[in-house]
Amino acid sequence: MSDNDIIKKLTKDLLRQIGEDPDREGLLKTPSRVAKAWEFFSRGYKQDIEEIINGAIFNEDAKDMVIVRDVEFFSLCEHHLLPFFGKAHVGYIPNGKVIGLSKFARVADWVFSRPHIQEEAVMILADEIERLCEPKGLGIIIKAQHYCMKLRGVKESQCSMVNSVVRGDFRHDSSLKQEFFELVRQQSNVAKNY
Ligand code: ZN
Numbered sequence: 391m392s393d394n395d396i397i398k399k400l401t402k403d404l405l406r407q408i409g410e411d412p413d414r415e416g417l418l419k420t421p422s423r424v425a426k427a428w429e430f431f432s433r434g435y436k437q438d439i440e441e442i443i444n445g446a447i448f449n450e451d452a453k454d455m456v457i458v459r460d461v462e463f464f465s466l467c468e469h470h471l472l473p474f475f476g477k478a479h480v481g482y483i484p485n486g487k488v489i490g491l492s493k494f495a496r497v498a499d500w501v502f503s504r505p506h507i508q509e510e511a512v513m514i515l516a517d518e519i520e521r522l523c524e525p526k527g528l529g530i531i532i533k534a535q536h537y538c539m540k541l542r543g544v545k546e547s548q549c550s551m552v553n554s555v556v557r558g559d560f561r562h563d564s565s566l567k568q569e570f571f572e573l574v575r576q577q578s579n580v581a582k583n584y
Contacts, residue, residue, distance in 0.1 A: 397425040431466055434503030439518065442500055446490030447523055455527075455566075457481045457573050458494045465502035465511065467538050474508065476534030476550065478515065481570040482525035483559055489523050497522070508534055508551055516555045527559030529570040 391399075398421035405412040405420070412421065457479070464475040478498050489497075501515045512532045520528060531554040539549055560567045 394422075394425045394429070397428050398422055401425065430503075432504055434500050437500055437503070439497070439500055442496045443489075443493055443522060446493045448488050448490070449486060450484060450488045451486070452484045452488060455481055455483050455570065455573070456488065457570070458491060459574060461495050461498050463498050463502040463534075465534075466505045467536055468505035468507055470538040470542070471505060472537040472541070474534045474536040474538075474551075476532060478512075479531045479574040480515075480519065481527075481529045481560070481573065482519065482523070483527040483566075485524055485526045487523040487525075489519070494519075508532060508536075509553055512553055512555050516557055520557060525558065527561075527563070527566060528555075528557040529560045529567065530555050531571070531574055 401421040401424040402412040405417060410417060412418075458481075459477075459479045461478040461480065462475075463478060464473060466472065467474050480494055497518055498515060501511055501518060506514075512530055515532075516528060516530050519525070519530075531552065533550055533552045535550045554571075556567050556570075560570055
């Protein structure tokens with residue numbers, strides 16, 4: 391049985407379990423749609439990050455802070471398998487290597503295309519950027535809304551979660567860290583606060 395067939399079967403079982411009739415007309419194609427959706431949600435497991443980067447790491451003498459804002463992402467929370475989505479802001483100080491700008495979005499997509507908790511995802515993203523371009527300093531801020539909070543329990547529909555990680559010079563030099571946070575705050579169009 392292929393992965394696809396297993397997910398179709400699980401979906402039928404789930405529908406039955408919640409009291410539905412998976413053989414009624416409106417639901418007939420649901421298992422195959424769900425299988426397809428899951429293939430997309432979990433694509434990160436099958437992608438090779440080196441292929442995604444495709445050599446877009448350039449030797450460059452730039453020494454100033456680079457800020458990449460508003461990198462959109464979508465993921466599933468690993469506690470409920472419900473969507474969370476938002477934007478990531480990355481700042482780094484190159485140490486001889488820079489990453490092609492569009493690749494930040496690709497790396498973020500790779501990281502987020504599997505279930506996560508937000509706190510862990512930001513660490514994995516930071517690890518990956520550090521591995522790829524070994525910056526002197528790195529900061530990432532992530533702001534996301536979680537459907538498990540919007541829909542269940544507390545029903546905090548406007549609530550969002552912000553978390554950040556700082557590495558290297560951003561960790562050791564508080565004025566640099568401050569500069570990064572200020573630059574993101576001033577220029578981000580996500581919201582007043584990041
Ligand atoms: Zn959740």
